[in-house]
Amino acid sequence: MTLVQSTQPKLQVNGATKVYNTNSGDLLAIDRCSIDIAPGEIVSVVGPSGSGKTTLLWAISGLHGLTSGEILLDGKPVTGPRREIGMVFQDANLLPWRTIDANINFPFEIKGEKPDRDWITTLMHRVGLEGFGARMPRELSGGMQQRVALVRALSFKPSVLLMDEPFGALDSFTREEMNHLVEEIYLDTRTTIVLITHSIEEAIFLSDRVVVMSARPGRIAHVHDVPFARPRSMEIMTTREVFDLTNTIKREIVGDQQSKAAVRRRQAVPVSAPL
Amino acid sequence: MSSADAIPQFNKPAGGNSEVGVTNMSALTAGPGIKSLFDFAIIALVAVVVIGGLELLLTVFAVPQYVLPKPHEIAVALVTDFPLIAPHLGHTLVELFSGFGIGALVGLVLAAVVTQFPFVEKIITPYILLLVTTPMLALVPLLILRFGFGYEPRIIAVALASGPMVMINATTGFRRVDSGKIALARSYGASTLQIFWKIRAPMALPMIFVGLMVGSIFGLLTAVGAEMVGGGFGLGNRLTSYSSMIQMPQFFAVVLILSILGILIYVLFFLLGKKFASWEA
Structure with missing residues (x-):
């Protein structure tokens, strides 16, 4: 590999463990997850529901803390929200009472700063939303709303972009379009991206590495390299390599779910079986 | 402008007016609203008939004023x-x-x-x-x-x-x-x-x-x-x-x-x- 090894990873997740105290007892959401993410790398996290993907992402973003373990950004521990980290949430998460412009200005308002107009105009142009600034979110389609969310997340020029199932609610064509858009923006900015997704195809198309998590407790079960040059075209999705990788990941996720379900069934039988 | 050209609204059930809110509790928004002079004429006509009918009924049945004034x-x-x-x-x-x-x-x-x-x-x-x-x-x-x-x-x-x-x-x-x-x-x-x-x-x-x-x-x-x-x-x-x-x-x-x-x-x-x-x- 000719890849230049950077002295320091952009993000380090060291033994991240999170326990939620719920009414029905403690819930171990993620268990000793560790991964180093290089600057300019795109890493996707896939896994069954309840595998703690969002918990992991929120910990990286500093939105909540860990029970044990630590997150390092550029070698420094993340203890709260950081301006180097941009976040794209599920379902665009725009504020419906604000215009598109006001939505994009929202982070600047919170920080009491003047928005970087030139950069925002560039971004709006990039995502094809110039001239929509005065509209209300409800006047935009789901894909357009998610593009606004992308602009909002990138407005601070973050060095890390965290995306939490950003395109889950979109139809597959819009989703593909958004994937291309994310790659284009990535090639412009070389932002480090951590993407949580339910779509194995999306994960493979976009990432340098795909992390597969196991269900409850969430552990990093497998990590796969996706060695395709960028910019990628949808053509790669029909290659043998991608086909095999997709199936491997699918088996890992489904297999994990089935084996855990089997354990639950075995444990349940003696209790519920009638005499 | 015709209302058929309204921008499609997203993330809402068809027909709107489903969430709780002051603008949804209103009879003012229940219908499509007054669109033309004709609609207005009908609303005015019904009002005249109701008030005029009451006047007529009270006169015909000679209802005393202390019961219900005209x-x-x-x-x-x-x-x-x-x-x-x-x-x-x-x-x-x-x-x-x-x-x-x-x-x-x-x-x-x-x-x-x-x-x-x-x-x-x-x-x-x-x-x-x-x-x-x-x-x-x-x-x-x-x-x-x-x-x-x-x-x-x-x-x-x-x-x-x-x-x-x-x-x-x-x-x-x-x-x-x-x-x-x-x-x-x-x-x-x-x-x-x-x-x-x-x-x-x-x-x-x-x-x-x-x-x-x-x-x-x-x-x-x-x-x-x-x-x-x-x-x-x-x-x-x-x-x-x-x-x-x-x-x-x-x-x-x-x-x-x-x-x-x-x-x-x-x-x-x-x-x-x-x-x-x-x-x-």
Whole structure:
């Protein structure tokens, strides 16, 4: 590999463990997850529901803390929200009472700063939303709303972009379009991206590495390299390599779910079986 | 412009008007609205038929005026006696505005406090429930004993009747937390206060307007009721006085003024809601 090894990873997740105290007892959401993410790398996290993907992402973003373990950004521990980290949430998460412009200005308002107009105009142009600034979110389609969310997340020029199932609610064509858009923006900015997704195809198309998590407790079960040059075209999705990788990941996720379900069934039988 | 060209709305069931909000409770938005002169003509015609029919029925069956005055007699009384009624309308408005103003302000502040400190809610909820369920008119005789026949007992009663209504609706509004939107604000390092003003308050606005509307109508009710209990002024006082003198056209003229007042309050909050909370409807 000719890849230049950077002295320091952009993000380090060291033994991240999170326990939620719920009414029905403690819930171990993620268990000793560790991964180093290089600057300019795109890493996707896939896994069954309840595998703690969002918990992991929120910990990286500093939105909540860990029970044990630590997150390092550029070698420094993340203890709260950081301006180097941009976040794209599920379902665009725009504020419906604000215009598109006001939505994009929202982070600047919170920080009491003047928005970087030139950069925002560039971004709006990039995502094809110039001239929509005065509209209300409800006047935009789901894909357009998610593009606004992308602009909002990138407005601070973050060095890390965290995306939490950003395109889950979109139809597959819009989703593909958004994937291309994310790659284009990535090639412009070389932002480090951590993407949580339910779509194995999306994960493979976009990432340098795909992390597969196991269900409850969430552990990093497998990590796969996706060695395709960028910019990628949808053509790669029909290659043998991608086909095999997709199936491997699918088996890992489904297999994990089935084996855990089997354990639950075995444990349940003696209790519920009638005499 | 034809409404067929309206921009398609997303993330909403077809037909709209599904969420709770002041703009959805209204008969004003129930239909497609007045579109043409023809629609307007039909609405006017029905009104004429109803009022004219009532006039005709009362004449044909020779209903005495002290039972139910004819519409034209009420109209005449409204015009000729308005200078006599107007000062009383003024008194009622003073009571309503000051009482409702105090009640709504306290209600909003309490709602905000309760949202930020859930423990406070556990302490004051029983009292708020008591205030909501007890008709505040019951306290008026007591208040009159203490404060006399002036404005005070009425303003206190109006505040006690309208405040809790504003408070429970505003609390419901502040509680409509969208954890995603709060996480969004927090991801930019927003303080609790910023989250309150920039996320919770705007999200609560539709429910706050519902609270203000219900509270103000409760306030009007209580103001008029309190005026009937005692004191020599106010529209409620006119009602008891006109009915005791069997001046039925004047009596109904006052009722009509109260109806119009109620409708105006309703329309005011409807328009405010439409202006500031239309994103939801």
